[in-house]
Amino acid sequence: MKQKKFGFIQTGATLLASVAMLSSLLACGNTNSADGSADAAGGNSSAAPAKSPVSVKTAYAPFIGGIGIYALDDKKFDLDHNVDLKIGAFGATSPLMSVMTGDVDMAFTTLQSYLVSVNALIEEGSDITTLPKIVYLHNASTGADGIVADASIKSVADLKGKSVSAQYGEVTHYMLAKALASAGMTMDDVKLVDMGPGKGGAAFVAGSVDAATTFEPYLSQGTTSRDGNIIISTADMENTILDVVVVSAKNAAEKPEWLLNTLKAVEDATQYIEGDLDAAAELTADDLQVSAEEVKAMFPTVHLYTLADNVEGIGEGGWIYDTMQDVVDFYTSIGIIKEPFDVTQLVSTDFLWE
Known part of the structure; x- marks a missing residue:
């Protein structure tokens, strides 16, 4: 597996030291100059000088659903959108906590894991409005x-x-x-x-x-x-097991330019894979530690959500809200969630560009 993008997740005392350093770096880097918090539809002034790519840290559990992330890196779709995506493997810290501590800027995690983590934080006294938000649907299991x-x-x-x-x-x-x-x-x-x-x-x-x-x-x-x-x-159970893209409530509210640009790079990678799976399999086999033929054989067992899927899924009246409520109802039925919460407060639709 390529090492240049992996291995930055740390734990224990090392994590605490790293978070302090990362917090200051992220405060500078992810602002991306004075207009870094422009609204999702906004762009840079034509008179503005070219800016260096913004470093964006993400965490992902390597499997076939991550093919788009690895293709994005290898094809440099991130740099095309003025971001430099750094991919790390999850460590002992949960994806949600990694976002909250600032150890990563965005995380890809299952919907179930996300909602269980949200519930635990609410039970500890956190205000739901301060918790990380879902900003994009990434992939679903369709047979895996x-x-x-x-x-x-x-x-x-x-x-x-x-x-x-x-x-x-x-x-x-x-x-x-x-x-x-x-x-x-x-x-x-x-x-x-x-x-x-x-x-x-x-x-x-x-x-x-x-x-x-x-x-x-x-x-x-x-x-x-x-x-x-x-x-x-899951080929028979649509949208039962899926990964969502999660960011901090602060970034969801401030809509930094790097966040929208990263999601656009994800979409570019998805379209590339759908258009040329052979080439994408060759690119990502190394990252997934399998052969290109194995990548192609596994690919039908996942669905990569497109922008159009996201508009349908998390836009007004989207199916994600019923799915989230169903997950909450299930965990309530087995006693893991004791007080159901309003799932609509956990999704931001501000990053569905036209």
Whole structure:
């Protein structure tokens, strides 16, 4: 994997020292001169001198959904928009906390993880209006996640009374509950085995559970090693597992020019991939530590949201609000969220340019 953009996330005492230094750097760098806080539709004065690219730090968990981020870097779409994106792998600090501390300028995280973190901060006394905001939809799983079951289980309905792995309170738990609901069932109808997707997938391959809520490569391995069936996947469950782009409430409110420009670079990369997957796969294989052929094989299991998707998804009347409420309702039903909150306060639509 290329090292130039990775490895800046730190923890412990080193993180505290770094945050102090980064705070002062970000205060200077991300202002991007006097007009750095221009509104999202605004541009630079034609008389203004050329400015150096603004360094923008982001954190991402490497997987096929990140293909756009890596293509953006390799093709320099960021520099085309006067930003220099620095990609870091998540460390011990959660994506939301990394944004709040200023360790990163924006984070790509699952909707479920984001909402659970928001809830924890609200329970600790934070005002919801001060918490990081969703400003863009980035990607959705369209087959990369699913439930693999043994040969005797042909459908979700057949899971009744069976042992099924999923990690309690995490995205796999939510997905399993949604899958069961599609067959008129609830979590009470199965024997939940509390395991993460990796351990659960391995347990299924080993024959320890009847079914596993997991992801690739365990889905494929399960179908071959145990003659199993993928009885449902995110290909059948639209917008169930998705990544959103999150920034601080301050940046969402002040609308710095670098933020809009970064999202435009993300859109450019998405359009590039959709137009030439072969070339994009060659570019990003190194970053994902797989072959170009494997990148192309995995790509159909994710959907990269475009600007048009974002207008439809987070614009007025968009589907994201019902999805967010559904996630909140689920976590409320299992006791993780004790007091539901207004999800509409967590989305900014100010970065949907024309």
